[in-house]
Amino acid sequence: MEAPVAGIDVSKDKLIMYFQGKLYEFTNDKRGYEEIRKILPKGCKVGIESTGVYHVNLAKYLMGEYDVRIINPFILKKFKGFRGKKSDKNDAKKLAELVVSMGSGFVTSDARELTSQWDFVIRSIARVKNRLRRDLVLLGYRDSLSKRRRF
Numbered sequence: 001m002e003a004p005v006a007g008i009d010v011s012k013d014k015l016i017m018y019f020q021g022k023l024y025e026f027t028n029d030k031r032g033y034e035e036i037r038k039i040l041p042k043g044c045k046v047g048i049e050s051t052g053v054y055h056v057n058l059a060k061y062l063m064g065e066y067d068v069r070i071i072n073p074f075i076l077k078k079f080k081g082f083r084g085k086k087s088d089k090n091d092a093k094k095l096a097e098l099v100v101s102m103g104s105g106f107v108t109s110d111a112r113e114l115t116s117q118w119d120f121v122i123r124s125i126a127r128v129k130n131r132l133r134r135d136l137v138l139l140g141y142r143d144s145l146s147k148r149r150r151f
């Protein structure tokens with residue numbers, strides 16, 4: 001038997017959940033997450049649209065008990081008829097439909113989080129190199145960190 005499926009549309013202040021033909025509204029905080037856990041059975045598949053930072057806490061809270069699938073907005077755009085009428089309620093329902101249509105072969109990836117961490121590391125390295133270059137020039141040394149060699 002296939003696990004039940006829910007779709008949750010996430011915004012800054014509220015969550016709209018579609019589950020078994022019904023719509024529910026919760027606050028986007030721990031109290032709202034606990035209410036969701038009271039409704040959803042363990043092992044349920046939960047589709048959540050990746051919404052910047054607003055979906056992260058919900059996804060982490062639900063991951064232990066549920067099959068959480070964070071869905072890239074680009075995938076949603078390609079899903080047939082997803083953006084017909086734009087509303088939070090319609091989006092939650094379409095998220096659930098998308099999870100059903102993708103079946104069990106769909107795997108959630110942490111690529112977004114890893115990309116953000118990679119970007120932070122690269123920016124930090126650039127910041128340190130710029131400080132070192134500035135300090136070398138102030139001390140009268142040649143900038144030996146540049147890729148271009150000056151002779």
